Amino acid sequence: MLDGDRWARIQTLFHQAAEHPAAEWRAYLETACPGDPGLAAEVLELLEEDARASLLDRPLAEVAHELLHPDGAAPIPTEQFGPYRIREMLGEGGMGVVYLAEREDLGSRAAIKILRDAWLSPARRERFASEQRTLAQLNHPAIAQLHDADTLADGTPWFVMEFVEGVPLTAYCRARNTSIQGRLRLLRSVCEAVQHAHRHAVIHRDLKPSNILVKNDGTVKLLDFGIAKQLESLEVPVEQTQTGLRLMTPAYAAPEQITAGRIGTHTDIYSLGVVLYELLAERLPYDLTGRTAAEIESLITEQIPERPSLAARAAGGSSDAAVRAGTVGPAAWADLDVLCLTAMHKDPLRRYRTVDALIRDIDHYLAGEPLEARPDTVGYRVGKFVRRNRGPVFVAATVAAGVIALVVFYTVRLTRARNAAVAEAARTQRIQRFTMSLFQGGEREVGPADSLRVVSLVDRGVQEARTLDGEPVVQAELYHTLGRIYQQLGNLARADTLLQTALDRRRSLFPAGSPEVTGSQVALGLLRVEQARFEEAETIIRNALEESSGALQAGHPAVAEATLALGQVLQARGNYDEAIRVAEEAVRLYTPPGDSVTPELAASLAELAGDHFFAGHYETADSLNQRILGMYRRLYGERHPQIASVLFNLGASQFDRGHYAEAERFHRQGLAVYQSFFGPDHPETAYAMTMLGRALIFQNKFAVGDTLLRKSLAIRERVFGPDNPVVASTLNELGSVAFQQDRLDEAEAAWGRMAEIYKKAYDNKHYLIGIALSNLASVYVKREQYLRAESLYRDVLERYRGMLADDHVNVGITRIKLGRALLRQRRYADAAAESFAGYQILIQQANPGVSFLKAARTDLALAYDSLRQPDRARRFRAELADTIRPAP
């Protein structure tokens, strides 16, 4: 046998010889170790071995796999286990082996679990005993029952439990192609079993499909409480629970299991969420195969999983999952997404608080009722200035699924559990999060068209809120939130009452300048903007700003909020110079120390960009938007809707300058982001289609543009209902296409319907009605019904008066159009006056070259000719020639 010294010599020779070519080894070794041919021969053998393949080169995977192949499993024990005799092995895990056994006297079957290698450590024996105790106290039809327990002669412990002949949950559903409803009903049964365990202060900690078997008759059995944890009490989440040996399967493990956070009932809720995810999407939320520990940890603790609806759709067009996905409507999918992702929220506090709550939402889903859970905000969207103004691109109020959810949350939850803790939690977290998502336009998984349903729910919410007299703070918060919802739904009168009441209540509860009062003032002020009561809006918000600046520390979020709101009012009033100054102040207030980037900062910059856009400072707006784009890339990555919203704004800026091809490019990029993020039939995607369609139409690409717009219209009618302002904005574009292709009846119908929608939605008082009527009048001009057109234009200008600044771009456009109607009636002096007024407004706001300016110049040249003012006529002809001449 070898000793250390000899081995050392062998190695030295081995390495030295290896430096030489193989042919010289023998000669070298004979010289190097004279008198020890044995040594030389041995080294030579090693050198030859060095060149060959060996077991040690093989991947251990291969070796291990071979060894662990089923027929390599442990031999079946021959001992007698009480009255049971073992028949075959059912499975083995880290802890032990489970066998199928038969009770000889009764002929009944059972499962026997034996602790493998019991000698290894007392900890293992303790854990095995603990599982046994756990099972003994759980008595539920969906949990496998403990029958008996004992120890073998050699000290190996074992216990007997109910034998479950079934298939793992996921396999069962796959094999039977179970419907989504059926899958949820099965999961509900699992939840009941888990709930039973939780009531006995037992946390399973290892919930996964292979531990959930479905029997032939469709009943569910929960198995393997092997690493279950007995809590001392469910009310007190105990820290020490995580000190147990954590042996769960990572695919279903909650983030707190990975990071050694607090384990509790919420941990099981997470795993149930993952199981639901797998049932819905036919795949796990994260692909952990081949990942390192660090990668797994970061995936589970950081990465937001793809929504199950998208994952199911991505499963492939003809797969069962995709087909099944198609059987559920988009609104139902939105609910399923919320349900599933709430259960598996990374933050335990934001999951369902109890399995009971999860079961309730499953029931709500199955009954077609709104969920209690609400979606997280997917993202803030700027997009405001493209929409709110510039008539054609208006996108109206958001009716988020969250509306429904919030209202139900309040009506059901809050009134049910009125203790202060719940109310406080609801107030601070739920309300804020919800209003964020509502107003910042994040998740818009809108329910099917049914604004009636939403309205009746909000109405119910208001009634419930009235009963909360004992909790004025919560009540005021509710009025505030519900008021904002009504505003979103377009019911401005009710919004007014509620927001006013909320403000009054808060004034009696909180001092002037407090964040609460300021928040109410801001909300009321912004409602006034929408009511087109700009002066009042400005007064209210200036008041809010003054009071909060006096009462709060400089830089308090409430002050920043009021500042931003003032900027919005000023923008709506068309007072862009001051709006810019105020928005710059808001940007300053929202600028965090260092060069970090926050969504609030980006939002205030977006407001500023909007001001510059409307003021006609397109280049400033563009460079701001590029900066915002950079921020959003840092915050959200490349394929986020926020990115798209900035692209739309950049596109709008190009569009306004008549750079339609550039606009098309931005809008195409934006559309691509929306399509991949929201899917093809989503209202957001419809919005992007409208934007792109518009850019195409202005390049005379009518066919493609028309197709896009019709798609968009169909989506919006389906989602928002036929009378929603959002539908009107698409009608506007479709009217344009028809008009430019001389399909005047169609154009008249589209614009007429657009006007009616806006009249209904905005109580006959909104500048958007003016835009619709102004477009409608163009039809009459083309039909040479000039008087009819003129009276419409004058109606429009009357509507604008007091609502828009006198030099607002829409006023300018309408005056140019009115000028043309007059020109055609050969009323040259009147025509010249209107066209020139319109011309002067537009020339200040946009770059020359816009079609309306061209029209004005053409008309002015004609009018001045007829008025025998050749100098003036010549001037406009020259300008016209300049703008028509192609760029060098």
Add this chain to the structure above:
Amino acid sequence: MSAAQSADSDRQALNELFSVTYEELRRLAGSVRRDDPGATLSPTALVNEAWLKLADSPSVARTSPLHFKRIAARAMRQVLIEAARRRNARKRGGGVLPVTFDDGLQENPASSEDLLALDAILEDLARINPRQAMMVESRFFGGLGVAEIAQLLEVSEATVLRDWRAARAWLARELRGRC
């Protein structure tokens, strides 16, 4: 805490760590087989997964990831040797198929005998050069990389490569002699 107490608690921690690791690997190996018969069982993946799961248990928390991997490699060896022993026990009486490696045919499945032989030879190597035995164990059973082994043993990577090459040649020759 006295030095003796400290050493004692370290030993205890190590024991606990070992049994936990052993158990986890056993479980993982079993689950790979159960859930997906075609899945490859990479020791690196198993050890990483085991680390992930055990990193926060009190006994492991004080252990460096590298040290953990080292112990996990040992546990992996134990798991496989145990499996090989069982397999061998069942085969006995049914005649053992001779398996050769000298032709380097990769499709030739490794037998439990090979693994048991390797285990025994490694024990021999450990008697004359523990460092090399540990190196082989870490690399073959634990999937540790050269850099990791160098760090673990506090030697240069070149040294690891030299030691590995010689040990590999010697083990291969011994293996041929015994099978």
